[in-house]
Amino acid sequence: xxxxxxxTTTSEITDAADAGDASLPALPTSRELYGRWEKQQWAVADVxxxxxxxxxxxxRPFIRQELLAALAELEVGEVCVVQTLSSLVDHAPxxxxxIYLATQLADEGRHVRFFQDYLSDAAGIDLEDAADGKxxxxxxxxxxLFEPTLRRSTARVREPGEGGTTAWYQALVQYHLITEGxxxxxxxxxMRTLARRAKLPALTEGxxxxxxxxxxxxxxGLIAARHGVTAGHRDTIAETYxxxxxxxxxxxxxxETRAVTPVLRIALRSRAAxxxxxxxxxxxxxxRQLAVIGLPELRAEAARTWQxxxxxxxxEYRERWDTEHPVRRAAAA
Amino acid sequence: xxxxxxxxDLGRRVxxxxxxxxxxxxxxxxxxxxxxxxxxYDSVAIVELxxxxxxxxxxxxxxxxxxxxxxxxxxxxxxxxRLSGAGA
Ligand SMILES: [Fe+2]
Ligand SMILES: [Fe+2]
Numbered sequence: 001x002x003x004x005x006x007x008t009t010t011s012e013i014t015d016a017a018d019a020g021d022a023s024l025p026a027l028p029t030s031r032e033l034y035g036r037w038e039k040q041q042w043a044v045a046d047v048x049x050x051x052x053x054x055x056x057x058x059x060r061p062f063i064r065q066e067l068l069a070a071l072a073e074l075e076v077g078e079v080c081v082v083q084t085l086s087s088l089v090d091h092a093p094x095x096x097x098x099i100y101l102a103t104q105l106a107d108e109g110r111h112v113r114f115f116q117d118y119l120s121d122a123a124g125i126d127l128e129d130a131a132d133g134k135x136x137x138x139x140x141x142x143x144x145l146f147e148p149t150l151r152r153s154t155a156r157v158r159e160p161g162e163g164g165t166t167a168w169y170q171a172l173v174q175y176h177l178i179t180e181g182x183x184x185x186x187x188x189x190x191m192r193t194l195a196r197r198a199k200l201p202a203l204t205e206g207x208x209x210x211x212x213x214x215x216x217x218x219x220x221g222l223i224a225a226r227h228g229v230t231a232g233h234r235d236t237i238a239e240t241y242x243x244x245x246x247x248x249x250x251x252x253x254x255x256e257t258r259a260v261t262p263v264l265r266i267a268l269r270s271r272a273a274x275x276x277x278x279x280x281x282x283x284x285x286x287x288r289q290l291a292v293i294g295l296p297e298l299r300a301e302a303a304r305t306w307q308x309x310x311x312x313x314x315x316e317y318r319e320r321w322d323t324e325h326p327v328r329r330a331a332a333a
Numbered sequence: 334x335x336x337x338x339x340x341x342d343l344g345r346r347v348x349x350x351x352x353x354x355x356x357x358x359x360x361x362x363x364x365x366x367x368x369x370x371x372x373x374y375d376s377v378a379i380v381e382l383x384x385x386x387x388x389x390x391x392x393x394x395x396x397x398x399x400x401x402x403x404x405x406x407x408x409x410x411x412x413x414x415r416l417s418g419a420g421a
Binding site for chain 2: 063
């Protein structure tokens with residue numbers, strides 16, 4: 001048994017999944033995560049999102065579009081998780097789990113508030129306006145591709161006689177490990193780099209706070225999944241993880257969205273490198289989590305599933321837009 | 334004579350644009366400036382610059398473009414000349 005302790009107090013999502021090759025690193029308990037939640041409080045009002053507004057007013061169209069698209073992904077994801085977590089709370093395996101999950105529900109509510117306040121008071125987006133906010137939300141890849149699956153599986157947890165604990169573990173994998181541990185963690189990291197680059201102090205501060213909360217959430221997912229693996233739910237967790245992996249690869253490629261594809265090859269290569277950098281980050285997290293929850297033997301298959309998910313999504317992109325995805329185009333050039 | 338003026342004019346417009354869009358803040362860009370080291374362009378800024386150049390100069394892809402190594406502002410001027418057909 002490894003003695004590695006996991007520091008989840010830092011601002012990056014450096015949870016147990018980052019411990020790399022240490023097999024089965026020590027994880028905190030859900031009771032300890034509750035204690036961290038008490039110490040790591042923050043308030044949306046203290047971030048003062050409107051101090052970024054002058055920067056947004058001067059921002060050039062390309063950076064604005066990049067930031068808005070990334071913010072919309074996060075906002076849509078947060079709205080979805082706040083609406084779906086309660087079934088996991090209600091059917092939690094123990095009282096400690098339930099109490100921890102109740103704190104997470106409060107966090108997710110705070111995240112929705114932060115992203116919505118930020119979009120309206122800093123970026124000047126009216127989320128209720130069809131031409132502005134609604135269109136932005138409708139373009140979010142997560143909302144189109146993953147949200148229906150998460151909604152279905154969290155709803156199934158509530159249905160009597162519909163699998164009970166099995167349904168709970170399926171929802172947990174899709175929620176904590178894939179949505180939060182792979183997709184949100186990657187999106188937050190990308191977004192924080194963009195925020196620092198664009199010199200947006202309120203966004204940088206808010207994202208740092210959200211990331212700290214998400215670190216606890218992902219850590220909880222790892223604790224619960226590792227327990228599930230040893231408590232007779234190994235196959236359910238493995239199967240759900242692989243299906244989630246395929247879907248997550250599709251969300252990252254986003255075949256339903258027309259991608260920025262510069263004509264100049266130097267720029268096309270830059271763009272492709274940015275995208276593959278994000279895809280690799282997501283894939284690496286996906287693989288590391290498997291080791292932490294006690295399924296290291298699944299990594300080779302998961303890596304193949306990820307790759308074929310990306311390939312399939314890029315095929316889909318070509319069919320839909322009648323042109324190659326910029327990553328393929330750059331590889332061919 | 335007229336071609337030379339057009340070419341110079343195009344070079345000036347490219348330099349103005351690169352100077353205006355520098356991540357270090359608006360400044361004067363000269364042909365000998367290194368786009369990344371002197372003017373602070375990173376990969377995001379390169380993509381942004383390329384998209385603006387494409388619209389502004391109606392650039393079309395050409396086959397031997399990868400032969401160009403874009404390091405200086407002058408390299409970008411030359412590339413835009415080639416891809417917009419002005420210097421062909
Ligand atoms: Fe969240
Ligand atoms: Fe979360």
